[in-house]
Structure formats: structure tokens, C-alpha cells
Amino acid sequence: MLVVRTDPKRGSTQRGRGLVDFASRRLLACAAAFGVAGPVASATFQVLSERADRRRFPPPGRIVEVNGRRVHVWTEGEGSPTVVIVPGMSSPGIHWVHVQRALVPDHHVVLYDRAGVGWSQAAPWWEWRSPSRIADELHDTLTTAGEGGPFLFVGHSLGGEVVRLYANRHPDQVAGMVLVDAPSENNDWLVEEFGWWRYGPVRWWKDVARRLLTPRGLVRLRTRSGVDTSLHDKARRKVPPDLVETEMFTALTSGMRRADVMERVVLSTEVLRRERRHFGGMPLVVISASASPSSDSYACNPCWDATVSEFARRRAQVWARIQADLASLSYSSKLIVAERAGHNVQWDEPELIVDAVTDMCAALAADQE
Template structure:
């Protein structure tokens, strides 16, 4: 039987094709408008919020280092995954004027240039070393690592033991946490980090940014301004809405998932390095907190022969803003000890 379609069907196919083309054109137009708005908004914010510290060239790209105060050993703070120097300004100001405190924005975060793709935790530790070297910050340092920043700080200490005077781990990530916690709660497993990275990369930033600027989506800035001093809150929100921030955060999530093997291989023990482990309470993570406490106790017991373990039950994961005084005191005590 010959293949045949009634004339009406041809018209319907033509209509469907026209509609598809129309939707594609509209989508492309919205995407272009979104990209243009995002670019203009970022250019505006670069003028409004210049970097408070120095941009240090580490070989074709620049990292932002913010040095305040005097006195040795310098305290070098390594923020959490996707975190910026602004997250730790409160601690920096509380420690002022002694010792010197160095806040660092990793590649793509805060005021730093984007980094290469892919980037491992080891790459982040090496970039930190290079930035401190170029900036002329004299070792040895007391490093303070928060969350995933704790893993980066451990790799730094393992690779440059002569540059490390002490280490403070603030509710630090553990190289075994994704396996251990993922058995109890899938949200804490490796797959969820990869899914979150994908969502970061897929966000229609220009549309969201326009909604924020128009006052429709003001909630987008809520997380970014938490714990930030009022004089820097607007800058923190602006930095959190940049395309490079979302790309860098996704890079770091992937780097975390793929980078724990290096920590197991290189930084399981730091010998006699003076160490303080600060562990937050169960707020927001009750389903797997008992496993988290076990991992924290492992750090305090096995990472160094000279370790102190502090547990702050009242604090959530962001101990630097929930219990700032405790963090400041722990840093001061370790600086005095070394």
C-alpha cells in the first residue's frame, strides 16, 4: 500500500515545525538577554566593590589575598567549599592587630580569577602555596581550614611541613566522609555533590540576577550575607551571583569528590604538628551526626601527636559565625603555643 498522508496532516506538521522554531528562537533570545544582563551586572559590581586586598599573579591568573595586622606566625585561613574571604572577616577583625591574618580567595571565588578545569584539592593547596610565596608572606604559618578547606590545609601541611607551624581544623571535612555518611543519608554522598555541581552550572544566572535586582528574588542573597559584617554584605551578595562563582563552586565540588584519595595518600598523619580540632554540634545534620563525630574524633586522635579537641554543641557547621569567640580563642591559643 502506498504511503499517504492527508493534506491536513502536512499542514499540522508544518505548524509543529514552526512552533518548535519559534520556541527555539525565543529560548535563544532569552538566553542571549540573560547573558548580556549578567555580563553588565558583573561589570557594574566590579566597579562598585573593588578587592579589599591584593591580587597576586601565580602564573597567568591572580588570587586575592587580604593581609591585615602584624605579628608572627601569620594565620592563613582556608575557607570552606565555595567560601570566600568575606566569610572570615569577623574572625580577622577580632584577631586584629596581632597576629597577621591572611584571607585567601581560591580561584574563581571572591575577587580571584577563574582557575583551570579540572582542579583537584592538591591543585588548590599548590595555588595557595604559590600565592603566599609571591605575596612575600613569610612562613611558618598557622593554617585554619574550615570544612573542605581543612582537607586543603592538610595537604598544604603535608607538602610543605617546614612552612606549617600549626593547624586549626574548624568542623573539617574528612577523607572518608562521603562513604561513611552516604550510607546513612544519600544527601551526604558523593553522587549528591556531583548533582549539586551540575545544578550550579545549569542556573540561568542572568534571569536570577535580574530578579534579584528588581527586588523579586531578594532571597537569593540570604545565604551569602549570613554572618558578613553589614559594610560588606552587599559585596558578598554580588560575588555570589557571578558566573565565575558558580563555575568555581562546581569545580570544587567535583574536586572534593575526586580529591580525597590524595588526602589519604599524603596527609593521613602530620606527625608532631600542633593541632586543634573544632567540632560543631548536630544542627541540621541529625541523621548522620554520630558518624560525623566519629570522623572528627579520628582527626583529633590520629592526625597529630599534639592535638586538642573542642566540641561546640551550640554551633552549626559555620562555627566561624555561630561561635566566633571560640574560634578566635582557639587560634590565639595555638599561635601562643607554637
């Protein structure tokens, strides 16, 4: 006779392990399902919501087709020279409404959106979005839009690079330039002072990774539900009250993230070094941010260094040299330090930019008399 003996404790242990294994498999399955369903749901929500928002927030300007791509161009006011504002990295023209409204109707002001920004069609991921390409696209955009110049360019940050390259290639079209906290080919001085981790590729690639890994639909959901109010708070600072909701629409588009990533990936001042030239007597105003510890300068992010004040002081010294070098590119130049402004002078002290443009236009008109 076969006798089978069982161990109650062992059987119980085996059953317990079986339950744990089963639960683990279910959890893994749920996690895997969520890992697939989550991004799909986020992407679907983003596409549908953005489509609805585009109907709700039509472009304030007009759409022109430039080299097979839709570009938003917004013109207001009358006068000469034509004031063309070139915003900074992945920044739409609407961010300059404070300056635009202060200049119109006495000046003819052109705002535009680069590829993927605002209401302009996004560029494909594989396109090299270098400052050089952007400068050539700006020339094509102005030509297609019927703007023949002469132009007084206002270039902020990356836009300052674009403006200089435009002036290098089309000097006969440029009456003057206002560079607002713009970089130069000497930005390497910052790398020499702080190292590659702070001011080299590492910094930019960290920003790129963070933007790529954040689901756009999730950001939109958190914003629209009121869980995250940061975008709304920023919008209130960037634009007048009547355009806050519109600005939030531009901030949440998929094209905006693509433009932000693509412009960061190819960020380089090497082309400025190759094409550096002196502009002779062309009117040039260089407006530099103060970069004080309390300012909104990208250089004073406290997560980079516990000793923010010391970091800001050293950075301000190097930045002052860079801005002075920019001012040396013309015999008729002026360097202004925005004492109460961070990097985005157009929000902190827009009157400095307005006054610079107004004074330059008046001087140009007097020279023609």
C-alpha cells in the same frame, strides 16, 4: 458538466485544523526563539552587570600574579605566626571577615580567594581543581605575596583538606592548624552508613547539574529586582552590614559558579588517604559542628529525609568518629564541638575559632621564650 459538492462541516473542520496548526507553529517558533534569545539575554545581562559591579566593588586586598593568573590576597594586622585562613568550597575570603576583625590588629591575618572566587581570576573549565592542586597553588600564592611563615593555618571544610596537604608537603612552614568541620579520608564511613545516594557521587552530581542549568543572569535579575531575597538574607548572615552588598557581588559572579562546579566535580579525599601522616607534637585544634536538626549543617537538609532528627542523630555519631580521628593526627591536639553551630562555624560561633587561634598563638609564643 462537472458538479463539485462541498461539505460545509468538513471545510470548517479543515479550516479549524489549519488555524490550530498555524498557531502551533507560531508557538513553537516563539518557544524556539525564546530558547535561544533567553539564554543570550541572560548571558549578556550577566556580563554587563558583572563588569559594572567590578568597578563598584574593588578588591579589599591586593591582586598578585601567580603562575600567570590574578589572585586576590588580603592581609591585615601584625604578629607572628601568620594566620592563614583557607575557606571552604567556592567560598571567598570575605566570608571570614568576622574572624579576621576579631583577630586584627594583634595578629597578622591572610585571607585569599581561590581561582574564580571573589576577586581572583577563574581557572579554565578543563583544569582539574583538586585539593592537591589547590594546596600547591596556596604555597605559590603565599610565596609570591611575600608571606614566609611560620603559618598557623585555619582550614574550613574543603579548606581543611588543603591545609593538611600543605602541612604534609611543607611541614617546616607550619606552626599549627585549626581544622573547622573538615572532612577526612574516612568520609567513606558516611557512605557506608547512608549509601551512595546520600553521600556518594550522586549527591554531588545533582548539585553540579542544578548549578549548571540555572542561568546566572536570571539569578542576578531576580536578586537585583527584589523578587528573590534569599541571597541578600544569606549575605546578612555571612558578613557585617557594611559588606552585605559586596558579598552579594561575589555570590553573583560567573567565576563563582565555575569554581563551585569545578571544585565539586573533583571532590575526593583519596589524596588524603595516600598522604596521611601523623604531625607529631604540632598544635592541632579540631572544631566540629554539632549537626543538630536545627543547625545550618549541610547534613540536615530536610529534603533528603522526612525523619530529619533521626538522620541528624545517626550522622552526628559518624561525624564525631571522623572528627576524633582527625584529632588523633597530633599528640598535641584538642577537639571542640560547636554546640550552637552548623557546618559554617565561622558564622554561627566565630568566637570559638578566634579563641582557638589566640590560645594557639599564645602557646607558641610561650614555647619560644
